[in-house]
Amino acid sequence: METDDLLQSLRWRYAAKAFDPERPIADEAWDALEEALRLTPSSYGMQPWKFIVITDQATKDELIQHSYGQKQVGNCSHLLAIAVQTDVTEADVDRFMASTAETRGVDVGTMDFFRNMVVGDIVNGPRGEDIVGWGKLQAYIALGNFMTSAALLGVDCCPMEGFSPKGYDEVLGLADKGLTTAVVCPAGHRAEGDKYADLAKVRYSKEELFERV
């Protein structure tokens, strides 16, 4: 695509605080955003996440209280909660290796070296010591990809760290599934009159943000 089209979309986006309840996200756009999320790269390819898509109004409304009262959780079209595994085991690694072997038509035994490297890092090694922290980093890649993809499709969203993971986990029944909420992102189309839509975007200059070596 043309560089101008990309940048125009990135400039168009903002953290929408109010969504138009009369204008839900079209199925085709949402399906594509789910596929974009699915295609998100992750460390070792492990995909230690689950994408929870909440469209049930009662559930969205219930989650407002676990979001410091932020109403965009209730008036959005699709509420995305990205959850990550609270534990990553050898079985998870083996499942991923089996999936890789099947997809690529190779014998899973050929992947032993890679398999043991991954186990030695995220199960028994340094990253295993804070596996939720590692998972959250991956979730934020998905968030970044999601926000950019949404902007390109003309869909608004509002990335949020201001929520109670415990509250979300309870309402969504995640703890029993070995998951915890990493980050939340209501999506929809901006409401006319959302006063935040017209505010100038605040970013430091390239000179301030970049260093060249």
Place this chain on the structure above:
Amino acid sequence: METDDLLQSLRWRYAAKAFDPERPIADEAWDALEEALRLTPSSYGMQPWKFIVITDQATKDELIQHSYGQKQVGNCSHLLAIAVQTDVTEADVDRFMASTAETRGVDVGTMDFFRNMVVGDIVNGPRGEDIVGWGKLQAYIALGNFMTSAALLGVDCCPMEGFSPKGYDEVLGLADKGLTTAVVCPAGHRAEGDKYADLAKVRYSKEELFERV
């Protein structure tokens, strides 16, 4: 843009392990990718990062040893290292508030409520307890945005957690600037014959990854 065009780009991308040294990224594309990085959303809009762009061959070569010997660090066109602040102070928050006030033409005093909320969270509050961890999450948003933006412009890259932050910080002189390397992403154009380019992408199915409420 059309959903198919977005998904085609996301399917086209992969973690390139070899870049074509004869085909550096064109200036126009790289400038746009820097602008995309600059526009990345972050928590509270704080942008607790610095983007280090390394094109100096000797420096790239020196960093290979701090990247577990991974050669794409040396043969890429542009090596992106996303660094984050090792500390975030009230002065940082005030600088951001001043920038916001100036950009939006409002009196900085009108932002006191927001200012104190941010200080109460990332300086003196819960997120301040692990400010590098918080910064790294933001860096991964930038990484996700960067990878998607690059794919859309036909630029390859290779996201990497396999490196020594200490080694990078030393070579790049970051510690003295209150920064540490969060994540690294060599970029360029894939070399013909990179055997990873033709491997089928491995992702779990939507059924496995999504839950609908």
